[in-house]
Amino acid sequence: MADRTPLVVVGDALLDRDLTGSADRLAPDAPVPVVTVVPECAERVRPGGAALAAYLAARDGREVTLIAGAGDDPASHALRELLEPWLTLVPLPLTGALPEKTRVLAQDRPVLRLDRGGGRAREATDEARAALRSARAVLVSDYGRGAADALRDVLAARPPLVWDPHPRGGPPVPGTRLVTPAEKEAHGFAPQDGRPGGGLRAAAHSAATLVRDWRAAAVAVTLGSRGALLSYGEHPLLVPAPASHHGDSCGAGDRFAATAAGLLADGALVGEAIEGAVGAATAFVAAGGAGALPRADSRPAAPSPDTDDPHALAARVRAQHGTVVAAGGCFDLLHAGHVGLLQAARRLGDCLVVCVNSDASVRRRKGGGRPVNPLADRIRVLRALACVDAVAVFDEDTPERLLGDLRPDVWVKGGDYAGADLPEAALLQEWGGQAVLLPYLDGRSSTALMARAAEGAR
Structure with missing residues (x-):
């Protein structure tokens, strides 16, 4: 590379x-x-x-x-x-x-x-x-x-x-x-x-x-x-x-x-x-x-794929018959709920790709003043987590286009989506993937953290 x-x-x-x-x-x-x-x-x-x-x-x-x-x-x-x-x-x-x-x-x-x-x-x-x-x-x-x-x-x-x-x-x-x-x-x-x-x-x-x-x-x-x-x-x-x-x-x-x-x-x-x-x-x-390890005497047809490139990573894991897991969100203020969700998601397969909203996408979803942390900072924090193998960015309101490119085997959402419609679920069925919910720590959210910080500043 x-x-x-x-x-x-x-x-x-x-x-x-x-x-x-x-x-x-x-x-x-x-x-x-x-x-x-x-x-x-x-x-x-x-x-x-x-x-x-x-x-x-x-x-x-x-x-x-x-x-x-x-x-x-x-x-x-x-x-x-x-x-x-x-x-x-x-x-x-x-x-x-x-x-x-x-x-x-x-x-x-x-x-x-x-x-x-x-x-x-x-x-x-x-x-x-x-x-x-x-x-x-x-x-x-x-x-x-x-x-x-x-x-x-x-x-x-x-x-x-x-x-x-x-x-x-x-x-x-x-x-x-x-x-x-x-x-x-x-x-x-x-x-x-x-x-x-x-x-x-x-x-x-x-x-x-x-x-x-x-x-x-x-x-x-x-x-x-x-x-x-x-x-x-x-x-x-x-x-x-x-x-x-x-x-x-x-x-x-x-x-x-x-x-x-x-x-x-x-x-x-x-x-x-x-x-x-x-x-x-x-x-x-x-x-x-x-x-x-793959046999060292098997000569590479091309340079080894970048482990930070989510698409190359997903392709390599699939080629080795592994399980590609993806999870998504804004991850504006990373908290214990996020970390617990991502650690649990990583244990479901052989790699974890985190799909994160761009700054423009966050603003459309969360309103003015968001994100608190710009995209570059959010990516760096996510990549620092040992459970995260790669980070992918999407600019749309929802990650369907990105998921269509990555084609993960498992798509993870937090338990706070329980009972809600998951539009990604039908998309994953196209290639045999599965959307799942994982338990979420109650009371942890970026919005709640910001509200408490604002209250403490008054």
Whole structure:
């Protein structure tokens, strides 16, 4: 997408494999499961490590350059082939073969992992230094195999937006805008000094300690299904996950870091980037994690669709046999009733598109003095919600034309419409969609909020 800031990813690439099968018995000679490989999905190969973060950013529709170790070994050649359609690889010389990680899964659960290949990035190249110096936005994915260390002097001179650390890697360079350790990693980097080893208090202590020790602008500790905890040194912000999923979490950290880096590159505030990253990582796990990604070796016929473009998003979800949910309104003064409705709507499907009235449409419906918040502000507030995947604007009094373009599977209205005629219901039947009402919090409305504010001002 032309208006997305290009991203340079620096780090250690891996080649990941999944061998998938079923297990219903133990081996007769040892107490280990016997995994019968399923022929039609016996092996899937995909980018791993920093290559996965770069690949995910590229699939988001962003121009991506990956600076990572790659050699002449078979694993390196396989990785190059996977990445070539999606991004530009600037290779660093390796001391050995590219690391490979093979998971054996039974009933979609890992039962064994095999690691081989101990290659490390030997040194920086002039091409890598030039690419890094000219980068507008940088994500470091440091798996401790030499890439970040080889370029540390350049990174220190221009600190990256995001540094995703791992136990084998070194500390981020001072001045990094956001560091994203997982909870266990954060505790390992910041000893607890006798404090309890888990929970939000421990995560907050670790994050504050790392902000100080690493001299980072902010640290976000990822908490799995609980979301993420963002700290600038004190009074942390907890960003909860929009839903809890217990699927394959492989790659969720790379999804989080890639999303956060992309949002920061495009001008989002750190808090906004964390909210977006939590939502993206949650959806990633819900969809099956890295093991459920489309095959990396399927070459794109066109640039990846914009996830902020509601029409492209709806088309992509439909193509993947997902459920498109849409909800509409003015959302002039966003309140608890709106948020509860949108969160419930998102749980009905695989994406939520919010259809919002333009300023002119609001004025025709609500009269002079409305909207209180202009369209640009209303869109920004809605997009900041983790449950909202995209926002679409309609200028008419009702959204029928927009719905005809989006063709959602589910159209959601608040329970305050109960008993009223829903003109959109008949329209949705044309393509097999369904209009539904969701419970609405009593007493919450923009009009009531404005009336109370006016009364208090007198």
